[in-house]
Amino acid sequence: xxxxxxxxxxxxxxxxxxxxxxxxxxxxxxxxxxxxxxxxxxxxxxxxxxxxxxxxxxxxxxxxxxxxxxxxxxxxxxxxxxxxxxxxxxxxxxxxxxxxxxxxxxxxxxxxxxxxxxxxxxxxxxxxxxxxxxxxxxxxxxxxxxxxxxxxxxxxxxxxxxxxxxxxxxxxxxxxxxxxxxxxxxxxxxxxxxxxxxxxxx
Amino acid sequence: xxxxxxxxxxxxxxxxxxxxxxxxxxxxxxxxxxxxxxxxxxxxxxxxxxxxxxxxxxxxxxxxxxxxxxxxxxxxxxxxxxxxxxxxxxxxxxxxxxxxxxxxxxxxxxxxxxxxxxxxxxxxxxxxxxxxxxxxxxxxxxxxxxxxxxxxxxxxxxxxxxxxxxxxxxxxxxxxxxxxxxxxxxxxxxxxxxxxxxxxxxxxxxxxxxxxxxxxxxxxxxxxxxxxxxxxxxxxxxxxxxxxxxxxxxxxxxxxxxxxxxxxxxxxxxxxxxxxxxxxxxxxxxxxxxxxxxxxxxxxxxxxxxxxxxxxxxxxxxxxxxxxxxxxxxxxxxxxxxxxxxxxxxxxxxxxxxxxxxxxxxxxxxxxxxxxxxxxxxxxxxxxxxxxxxxxxxxxxxxxxxxxxxxxxxxxxxxxxxxxxxxxxxxxxxxxxxxxxxxxxxxxxxxxxxxxxxxxxxxxxxxxxxxxxxxxxxxxxxxxxxxxxxxxxxxxxxxxxxxxxxxxxxxxxxxxxx
Numbered sequence: 001x002x003x004x005x006x007x008x009x010x011x012x013x014x015x016x017x018x019x020x021x022x023x024x025x026x027x028x029x030x031x032x033x034x035x036x037x038x039x040x041x042x043x044x045x046x047x048x049x050x051x052x053x054x055x056x057x058x059x060x061x062x063x064x065x066x067x068x069x070x071x072x073x074x075x076x077x078x079x080x081x082x083x084x085x086x087x088x089x090x091x092x093x094x095x096x097x098x099x100x101x102x103x104x105x106x107x108x109x110x111x112x113x114x115x116x117x118x119x120x121x122x123x124x125x126x127x128x129x130x131x132x133x134x135x136x137x138x139x140x141x142x143x144x145x146x147x148x149x150x151x152x153x154x155x156x157x158x159x160x161x162x163x164x165x166x167x168x169x170x171x172x173x174x175x176x177x178x179x180x181x182x183x184x185x186x187x188x189x190x191x192x193x194x195x196x197x198x199x200x201x202x
Numbered sequence: 203x204x205x206x207x208x209x210x211x212x213x214x215x216x217x218x219x220x221x222x223x224x225x226x227x228x229x230x231x232x233x234x235x236x237x238x239x240x241x242x243x244x245x246x247x248x249x250x251x252x253x254x255x256x257x258x259x260x261x262x263x264x265x266x267x268x269x270x271x272x273x274x275x276x277x278x279x280x281x282x283x284x285x286x287x288x289x290x291x292x293x294x295x296x297x298x299x300x301x302x303x304x305x306x307x308x309x310x311x312x313x314x315x316x317x318x319x320x321x322x323x324x325x326x327x328x329x330x331x332x333x334x335x336x337x338x339x340x341x342x343x344x345x346x347x348x349x350x351x352x353x354x355x356x357x358x359x360x361x362x363x364x365x366x367x368x369x370x371x372x373x374x375x376x377x378x379x380x381x382x383x384x385x386x387x388x389x390x391x392x393x394x395x396x397x398x399x400x401x402x403x404x405x406x407x408x409x410x411x412x413x414x415x416x417x418x419x420x421x422x423x424x425x426x427x428x429x430x431x432x433x434x435x436x437x438x439x440x441x442x443x444x445x446x447x448x449x450x451x452x453x454x455x456x457x458x459x460x461x462x463x464x465x466x467x468x469x470x471x472x473x474x475x476x477x478x479x480x481x482x483x484x485x486x487x488x489x490x491x492x493x494x495x496x497x498x499x500x501x502x503x504x505x506x507x508x509x510x511x512x513x514x515x516x517x518x519x520x521x522x523x524x525x526x527x528x529x530x531x532x533x534x535x536x537x538x539x540x541x542x543x544x545x546x547x548x549x550x551x552x553x554x555x556x557x558x559x560x561x562x563x564x565x566x567x568x569x570x571x572x573x574x575x576x577x578x579x580x581x582x583x584x585x586x587x588x589x590x591x592x593x594x595x596x597x598x599x600x601x602x603x604x605x606x607x608x609x610x611x612x613x614x615x616x617x618x619x620x621x622x623x624x625x626x627x628x629x630x631x632x633x634x635x636x637x638x639x640x641x642x643x644x645x646x647x648x649x650x651x652x653x654x655x656x657x658x659x660x661x662x663x664x665x666x667x668x669x670x671x672x673x674x675x676x677x678x679x680x681x682x683x684x685x686x687x688x689x690x691x692x693x694x695x696x697x698x699x700x701x702x703x704x705x706x707x708x709x710x711x712x713x714x715x716x
Binding site: 013057065 | 257258259260261262263264265266267270271272275278279282283286290294297299303306310313314317320321322323
């Protein structure tokens with residue numbers, strides 16, 4: 001009997017871990033990223049230097065890992081790139097809505113500027129749909145990298161995205177690539193996904 | 203060969219007992235560690251829920267949010283991971299399966315907590331802490347199970363999702379070994395520590411087994427010695443009983459001797475009376491009357507001898523009556539003395555069989571009986587006897603013991619007066635009543651007792667009298683104690699006489715009625 005219960009227990013735990021695993025390793029939806037710096041973006045591009053932008057949801061707990069990875073990246077490449085973190089802000093929300101601990105964490109990274117993105121206008125310019133999405137354009141405004149810099153949802157640690165960015169910023173030789181993005185959706189849910197959901201009201 | 207066999211058997215016994223103690227101690231550790239993990243895993247579960255609520259309470263989609271899956275995972279998956287090991291720890295503590303399930307559950311808890319904290323490198327240290335805690339089982343197999351879970355996790359993820367664990371899409375096949383290597387690194391130290399600890403526990407178990415065997419040996423020896431002591435004690439009891447019997451017999455003989463003196467005196471007096479009786483004078487008168495049977499009237503009235511014969515017969519008659527009275531008195535005293543001898547013998551038989559029988563006794567009667575036994579002796583030695591009797595209630599005692607004491611005290615008083623040079627020899631017998639006692643005092647003005655002898659006078663064998671046995675007062679004091687009273691002495695010193703006080707317990711009303 002104890003062995004049977006143990007088997008059932010192991011099966012239940014395995015199933016639970018599998019569900020968790022699938023959730024954490026399911027990337028956000030990907031879209032066609034503009035190959036060149038979009039002209040209607042109001043984000044200033046650094047002249048003569050690569051520009052890195054991270055789109056983030058200020059309240060997405062998974063993005064904490066992405067901010068952490070950006071901090072690691074900037075530690076190694078602080079003077080080689082102009083970096084910004086653009087925080088989504090819904091229409092009609094208060095000015096303080098995006099000023100969360102993530103905002104403060106990002107603002108504390110040397111060489112990183114933070115700004116809010118009213119109703120996700122800038123995110124739409126860059127086709128960003130998932131929090132933690134990173135794009136890197138070279139000094140000429142050509143897309144070099146797009147994707148996430150975490151290995152799974154909300155999971156800190158070494159990952160392919162940060163590794164490629166670091167390599168390109170140091171050598172500018174690596175080919176452009178795209179990595180999956182893990183995080184909350186920057187956009188409102190599509191039909192059928194917002195049952196029992198709560199508005200952001202504050 | 204025969205001499206070696208017991209030694210080998212004892213060693214084998216010690217080894218087996220050591221095995222038992224060793225296993226018992228391991229079981230204690232296992233149960234204790236099970237309980238510890240039951241608490242730990244419960245706390246970890248709660249910590250996971252708190253961490254999820256703190257770190258990732260909600261997942262967002264634009265301006266909308268819903269409960270983050272981490273919260274549900276912490277609550278339900280964490281509950282499942284911890285629940286079953288806790289259940290086993292509570293229901294099957296000490297079982298091998300329990301500790302292995304706990305090992306698996308603990309490593310899975312670590313993994314879940316790492317997920318819930320966003321893969322923080324610091325949280326990974328919990329694996330190493332958990333291994334150290336699992337080492338509390340002192341069972342290297344548990345560490346093997348736990349390490350196997352960690353190793354399998356790294357192997358599978360390294361093979362199928364290398365970026366999730368190594369941060370790269372393509373990792374060398376041996377990278378999982380590097381990660382597991384650190385676990386093994388800790389395991390080596392833990393296993394060494396476990397081995398050392400087991401060795402120490404084994405040592406303690408062996409010492410305990412040896413001690414137990416030694417204690418059993420001591421206990422066996424003690425039992426043997428106790429048995430021997432019991433046997434010796436029994437023999438001593440028997441010897442004591444015999445000695446007691448001899449003591450009683452001595453006492454009986456002593457008392458019988460005292461009474462026999464009176465018997466002897468009474469019989470001597472009777473014999474003297476008979477020897478000196480004037481009954482022969484009556485025979486002469488009868489002969490004279492036979493000679494004058496034919497003229498008896500003339501002989502009595504006219505003959506001068508006949509005239510004296512009548513007066514002589516009257517005088518002789520009075521004398522013979524006096525003799526008869528004296529003989530009757532002595533015979534009565536003799537009978538009383540013989541009765542007392544019978545009582546003494548009966549008392550001795552009573553001693554020899556079961557405890558004495560108490561009865562309600564008139565103290566004054568008892569004292570008078572005692573005095574009567576020494577009446578002749580006291581008179582012979584010209585000792586005045588003073589009676590000072592107060593009204594006292596009857597007492598519930600063994601009267602022969604009291605009589606024995608009184609006879610002995612009166613005998614001693616008589617001897618003390620006899621040995622004294624003074625002319626006014628006197629023995630006073632006083633009976634008084636106190637609050638709850640009746641006291642009989644035998645006071646003499648004889649030779650007295652030196653102060654240094656006052657404390658020894660009741661010791662067995664102690665006597666100051668030539669021909670004394672040193673037994674009377676000793677047995678008297680014991681008898682007084684047995685009946686619930688006491689016998690004490692007071693003397694102002696040599697030549698000042700002595701006063702012996704026999705204190706008797708006064709019966710309660712209930713006892714009196716009984």
